[in-house]
Each structure stands twice: as structure tokens, then as C-alpha cells.
Amino acid sequence: MADTAKYVFVTGGVTSSLGKGIISASLAKLLQSRGFRVTIQKLDPYINVDPGTLNPYEHGECYVTDDGAETDLDLGHYERFLNTPTSQANNVTTGRIYQSVIEKERRGDYLGKTVQIIPHITDEIKRCVQILGSKKDYDFVITEIGGTVGDIESLPYIEAVRQMLWEKPDDTLVVHLTLIPYLRAAGELKTKPTQHSVKQLLEFGVQPDILVCRTEHELPASVKTKVARFCNVAANAVIQSIDADTIYDVPLLMMKEEFDNVVLEKLGITDAPERDLSKWQDFLRRFKNPTSTVRIALVGKYVELKDSYKSIAEAFDHAGAENETKVEVEWIHSEEIRHDNVEQFLKGMDGILVAPGFGSRGIDGKIEAIRFARENNIPFFGICLGMQCAVIEFARNVLGHPAANSTEFKEYTSHPVISLMAEQKSITNLGGTMRLGSYPCSLKEGSKAQKAYNKEEIEERHRHRFEFNNEYMQEFDSNGMHATGINPDSGLVEIVELDNHRWFVACQFHPEYKSTVAKPHPLFVGFVSAANHFAQEKTEVRKGVNAG
Numbered sequence: 001m002a003d004t005a006k007y008v009f010v011t012g013g014v015t016s017s018l019g020k021g022i023i024s025a026s027l028a029k030l031l032q033s034r035g036f037r038v039t040i041q042k043l044d045p046y047i048n049v050d051p052g053t054l055n056p057y058e059h060g061e062c063y064v065t066d067d068g069a070e071t072d073l074d075l076g077h078y079e080r081f082l083n084t085p086t087s088q089a090n091n092v093t094t095g096r097i098y099q100s101v102i103e104k105e106r107r108g109d110y111l112g113k114t115v116q117i118i119p120h121i122t123d124e125i126k127r128c129v130q131i132l133g134s135k136k137d138y139d140f141v142i143t144e145i146g147g148t149v150g151d152i153e154s155l156p157y158i159e160a161v162r163q164m165l166w167e168k169p170d171d172t173l174v175v176h177l178t179l180i181p182y183l184r185a186a187g188e189l190k191t192k193p194t195q196h197s198v199k200q201l202l203e204f205g206v207q208p209d210i211l212v213c214r215t216e217h218e219l220p221a222s223v224k225t226k227v228a229r230f231c232n233v234a235a236n237a238v239i240q241s242i243d244a245d246t247i248y249d250v251p252l253l254m255m256k257e258e259f260d261n262v263v264l265e266k267l268g269i270t271d272a273p274e275r276d277l278s279k280w281q282d283f284l285r286r287f288k289n290p291t292s293t294v295r296i297a298l299v300g301k302y303v304e305l306k307d308s309y310k311s312i313a314e315a316f317d318h319a320g321a322e323n324e325t326k327v328e329v330e331w332i333h334s335e336e337i338r339h340d341n342v343e344q345f346l347k348g349m350d351g352i353l354v355a356p357g358f359g360s361r362g363i364d365g366k367i368e369a370i371r372f373a374r375e376n377n378i379p380f381f382g383i384c385l386g387m388q389c390a391v392i393e394f395a396r397n398v399l400g401h402p403a404a405n406s407t408e409f410k411e412y413t414s415h416p417v418i419s420l421m422a423e424q425k426s427i428t429n430l431g432g433t434m435r436l437g438s439y440p441c442s443l444k445e446g447s448k449a450q451k452a453y454n455k456e457e458i459e460e461r462h463r464h465r466f467e468f469n470n471e472y473m474q475e476f477d478s479n480g481m482h483a484t485g486i487n488p489d490s491g492l493v494e495i496v497e498l499d500n501h502r503w504f505v506a507c508q509f510h511p512e513y514k515s516t517v518a519k520p521h522p523l524f525v526g527f528v529s530a531a532n533h534f535a536q537e538k539t540e541v542r543k544g545v546n547a548g
């Protein structure tokens, strides 16, 4: 085992969206499978302090950690692959770096010096990288640098990497991810963009140790040798990353390429234990050999950009594998759903999920979808805003309060069944001020949620301002919608369920953030299982009708 943390930097060249996050997570998985303790960090070169205030269309999902950090969606991949929690320290943005340096300058920490990008900003970047290693919790810190080499905004990060390579030559390593495009007209794989991208890194004083090359076709040895020669890396350090059917195949593809072996060799680690990926392989086997299929409607307003619901989509893959069921997600735009067409969209679905969200756009469609699920006894799962809409729907259509609403959508309403928490009322800043991160929840014995978790006390992550208004608790309870999950400290409602329904569970927290390959989330597993049973029942009824 390494006695000090080793630092692996992952940079990207040629184009964005090559999958640095998945490559970083796959390397981490391979190292973890040998018994090493690994964490992955993302450095994002944008000026926002965190992605919490970004529109999902800009940046996809905002992922929330246990400690309440609003982070990049790649952290979700890190947790899903490694099954170890991340924290604020795992995601650093330029905004955060500058904020910290400016605070130090205001405090007088720089003793009258001129504050500059080098050394002050680069020192702060290096400090943020080494915080993770200095805790002695990890053998490897893998740091993914967002953006593409050559972007103006990523320059200070590349400079910080150059300095760390110089300061810790035995403990640092650079992996550069590039693209080898295939030109169909020429029938050739082209290495020039990779050569240029490495040249650019060299201009900044960084020689990559390993090149991971994204490609749509197998790279012949001749191409690897050519890349190696032009880019000053060993031939075995040119790693092919071919397009995969699922991101969960990538660790195995990287294993075939001996990616982890090359990393260990370069860092002088010779006594690494063998890999044990049996659980991962077992997951893949179940994921790829389903015995049934369910169709789940995901009703949300950001469906054009599927990254907005990344963790939910992944949680369905985990829960599907657990149930040996293929989950086909139908993405349905909530703005398109109306009372007179809801059936067209949702008839035949085996389950309906109403997604999280902010603001009033698309709310009416979500409420219609929930009514349809409730009245037709279709398994239903509501998450955060999805729970709030389920509460509004019940108040309007069952309790007979047509004006029932959330004060997020109508500030003054006669029936504010969802309202702002007292401590939220005085907040004016939008960044980092929601109810964020992990909170405890006690489950009601015998409820569907409690059966799914198979325990009474849980902890789940939150990201919202509004809550179930407890003044209405009694009225909901006596009419069949029960609070089955309660925060034991504040009494806030965390889960509601319906009587007389196959599976109608809605939660105020975000279960999707905690679903991993090793631990599929119990509520997703329960929901997919309910959808599966429902699908089977429908098939049996159909068979019966045909036989009759």
C-alpha cells in the first residue's frame, strides 16, 4: 500500500464531452478493486461558486452531497462507481478559489503582497487538491480538470498541475484524454488532433504520462505506436477507450487495456493486490440479462436535456439490475400534459415518476399525471417537487380544496398545503441557501417505504425550500394520504403514501443521489418491483381475456 497519497490528474483535449468523469471513475474503480482507498475530485473552471444556481439546461443535474454541497453531476458518477460518499472538498470551482483568495486578501493574510494568479491562485488550487490527500483517508486522489486544455479559464489549473508534478515527481501523474476521430471518407483513424492537444499541454510545461484515446473503432497497434512516438509516452501508456453500450462497461474495458497497471507501474507501486471486480461483474450480468421489461414515464420539464435527471436515470439502471428487469424510461414533458390528453401520454405505463424541479412552469401537467396515477392505481413515485405536487393534487381532488397550492407558485392562497419553512422566509440570496444535504428520517412501521428500506431510521439528502404544511396533516391522514416518513428533530414530513393504492410513495428528499451500483436505492428497487408486478398482472389479465 502507498504510504502517502498519490495524485492522478485527468485532463481533456480536442473536444469536450469525451467522458473524463467516467474515465476517472473507472480508473478509481479498478484501483479500489485492489483494495486501495480512492477519492475523485472535480475542478470546474467556471466562475460560479457552485452549480447550485445554474439552470439545468446549462449544466445538467446539480448533485448534492451528504454535507450539503451543490456540485457537478460527475460527482454522482464517482459515488455510483465507488460507493463512497463525496463532500464539498470533491468539487472546487474557479469562483470558490477566487472567493477564498479574496477573503484571505481582505483579512490581510498576504501581508501586503500583490495578489496574483501565480502564486496565489495556483497555491489555492494546490491546497484544494491536497486537502483530500492530507487527511490520510486515501491512497489515491484522482483530480479531474473540467474543460479542455487550451481554454483560457483552465490555464491556472494546468499551471497548478505543472507545479505539483515538479514538487512531487514520485507521487503525481497526468492522464490526458483525447479523441482519435475516424474519417469515413478516408477510411482512417486520425491521430493529429491528439498530437496537437499534447503539444498544447507541453506548451504549458506538462508532459502527460498516459493518453486515453476515445475512439469509435479499435485502435490497431500501429496507431498506438504512432501516438506514443509523437507524444513521448510509452506504447503501453496509450489506452484505447472505445464507445461502450453502458458506462458501467468502461471499468472492464479499461481493465482489458491494463490502465490501472500502467498507473501503478508509473507510480512505482509493485505490491498491489489483485483486482476483485466480482460484485461489479455480477451487477453487469443482471443488468444485461433482464427477464422482464417495464415502461416508466418520467414526467419532468427539463426532459430535452436528459443530463438534468442523470441520477434518476442511473438509479433506474441500478434498480432494474436488482430486479433483473429492463427499465425503459419514457421522457415526458410536463408542459405538454393536459387533462384532456393525459391518458394518451400515460396509458399503458407500468409506473409514473414525477421529477424534482423549481418554479411554476409545467406544474399543471405534473398534477394531471399524478391524478392519473392515483385514480388508475398505477405505481407512482414522486420526488421532491413530485411529492409537493402529489400533496397539492390530493388536496384539490380528494380533500376538495380547489385553490390548494404551494406558496412557491401562489404566494397567497387559501390552502397553502406546501409552504416555506420559517427559517427560509428571511433569506434573499439564492446560492447555497436551501435545505441541503443529509437529514434523518423515521419511517412508519409497516409502510411501503419502511418495507422497502427494511429499517426504521434512514438518512437522505435534500435540496428544496418548501415543505409539507403540517397544519394539514390531520386532514390528509384521515382521508388516506399518510405521512410515513418524518424528520425526528423538526417534525417535517419527508414521505407521504396513499391507502388503497398499489404503490404510491412520494418523498421530499432526493433518493436518486444515494443510489449506487453496489447499493441500488431501496425506493427505486421497490418502485421498479411494483411496476414489474403491475406489468405482470396486466399480462395475465390479457391472457385470461384471450383464453376466455
Ligand code: GLN
Pocket: 355, 356, 357, 358, 359, 383, 384, 385, 386, 388, 408, 463, 464, 465, 466, 467
Ligand atoms: N421547488 C421546490 C422547493 O424548492 C422543490 C425543489 C426540488 O424538487 N428539488 O421546495
